[in-house]
Amino acid sequence: MLKAREAVRNLPAYESPIAGRKGLRLDLNENTAGCSPKVLARLREITAEEIGYYQEREPAEGMVAGHLGIERSEVVLTNGVDEAIHLLCQTFLDAGDEALLVVPTFAMYEIMGAATGARVVTVPAGENFRLPFAELLARVSSRTRLIAIANPNNPTGTVAEAEELLEIARRAPDAAVLIDEAYFEFYGKTVMGAWRAHELANLFVARTFSKAYGMAGLRAGVLTGHRGQMALVRRVSSPFNVNAVALACLPAALGDAEHVARYVQQVREGREGLRQELSRRGIHCWPSEANFVLAKFGRLKDAFIQSMTARGILVRDRGRDPGCEGCVRITVGSAEHTQRLLAALAEVMTEIGAEILPESKGETVSGSRSGTGANEGTAK
Numbered sequence: 217m218l219k220a221r222e223a224v225r226n227l228p229a230y231e232s233p234i235a236g237r238k239g240l241r242l243d244l245n246e247n248t249a250g251c252s253p254k255v256l257a258r259l260r261e262i263t264a265e266e267i268g269y270y271q272e273r274e275p276a277e278g279m280v281a282g283h284l285g286i287e288r289s290e291v292v293l294t295n296g297v298d299e300a301i302h303l304l305c306q307t308f309l310d311a312g313d314e315a316l317l318v319v320p321t322f323a324m325y326e327i328m329g330a331a332t333g334a335r336v337v338t339v340p341a342g343e344n345f346r347l348p349f350a351e352l353l354a355r356v357s358s359r360t361r362l363i364a365i366a367n368p369n370n371p372t373g374t375v376a377e378a379e380e381l382l383e384i385a386r387r388a389p390d391a392a393v394l395i396d397e398a399y400f401e402f403y404g405k406t407v408m409g410a411w412r413a414h415e416l417a418n419l420f421v422a423r424t425f426s427k428a429y430g431m432a433g434l435r436a437g438v439l440t441g442h443r444g445q446m447a448l449v450r451r452v453s454s455p456f457n458v459n460a461v462a463l464a465c466l467p468a469a470l471g472d473a474e475h476v477a478r479y480v481q482q483v484r485e486g487r488e489g490l491r492q493e494l495s496r497r498g499i500h501c502w503p504s505e506a507n508f509v510l511a512k513f514g515r516l517k518d519a520f521i522q523s524m525t526a527r528g529i530l531v532r533d534r535g536r537d538p539g540c541e542g543c544v545r546i547t548v549g550s551a552e553h554t555q556r557l558l559a560a561l562a563e564v565m566t567e568i569g570a571e572i573l574p575e576s577k578g579e580t581v582s583g584s585r586s587g588t589g590a591n592e593g594t595a596k
């Protein structure tokens with residue numbers, strides 16, 4: 217057996233979060249209705265030649281840049297935001313550097329950061345998962361080369377103010393500051409382009425086609441930033457990192473803004489419906505600007521997950537994330553799927569002993585069952 221690099225030996229073994237997933241998948245924040253029919257139509261037209269040849273990324277990159285209102289030199293298309301994170305780590309992190317994260321957050325920052333041999337420094341989120349602005353700045357050191365913040369954050373759905381994010385980039389000029397806007401469409405606020413308006417050459421913004429666009433399986437994301445920095449990122453990227461099928465479908469996806477807008481509207485309504493229903497039953501959940509809600513079931517957590525799974529609805533145990541004990545993350549999907557979710561929720565809550573409260577008081581710890589803690593600890 218070959219010995220891997222030390223940084224790789226120290227990484228925990230990867231557990232697939234999608235093994236054996238059957239049912240309504242409300243566990244990975246995907247679009248439950250899938251991609252636009254225009255994307256499917258384009259897929260059906262793909263020719264053998266398109267698949268047979270390496271395809272240039274640049275035309276689609278130009279189109280995406282136009283859609284985002286920035287220059288092509290400020291954009292690199294990636295194999296999902298996962299790869300954008302990987303490229304940033306490869307470009308800026310050396311062994312012994314520091315990557316600074318606020319936890320809980322998306323697991324890939326830690327995995328990809330640690331894989332370079334950098335030290336991952338974590339700062340716990342503030343009350344109600346607020347961005348711990350002062351604490352984060354206090355941890356910026358001369359070795360900090362990457363700061364990654366998801367906004368909205370996963371798994372909490374909470375957001376930070378744009379001004380705070382820009383101030384972090386100002387106060388850490390030697391670090392690449394990644395603002396991961398994977399859930400942008402459900403939120404609507406961005407710091408895209410602030411590298412120009414605020415002269416922040418160390419600021420990067422990532423977006424994905426996996427969520428609102430419903431194309432997680434095609435793997436397409438975008439990393440954007442100052443053109444000089446993006447030229448460096450491009451050096452570590454394979455020219456063919458985005459597959460031919462995804463490249464062919466991107467124009468069709470961008471051409472169906474209505475599909476995205478309709479879905480986003482359904483998610484926003486469903487998110488509110490789910491929050492109200494949970495609160496009515498005394499289950500605390502945090503205000504979310506993404507396509508999921510994090511809810512605290514306390515010691516009812518495992519019973520809840522098991523009863524939902526038994527009804528064919530998959531939700532995500534986040535109980536092992538820092539500050540998330542007893543928490544479950546529930547994706548909000550199409551109107552039809554939200555209806556199914558709410559119907560199952562009503563049955564499950566009665567089954568596990570979380571009755572409707574006369575007045576919602578936040579977190580519940582009522583009910584008699586406690587569970588075993590399955591289904592935890594993976595990346596998405």
Ligand SMILES: Cc1ncc(COP(=O)(O)O)c(C=O)c1O
Nearest residue numbers: 296297298322366370398424426
């Ligand atoms: C914050 C965040 N960033 C990135 C991703 C991954 O996106 P992609 O499918 O584009 O790799 C996710 C997926 O769950 C996420 O929650």
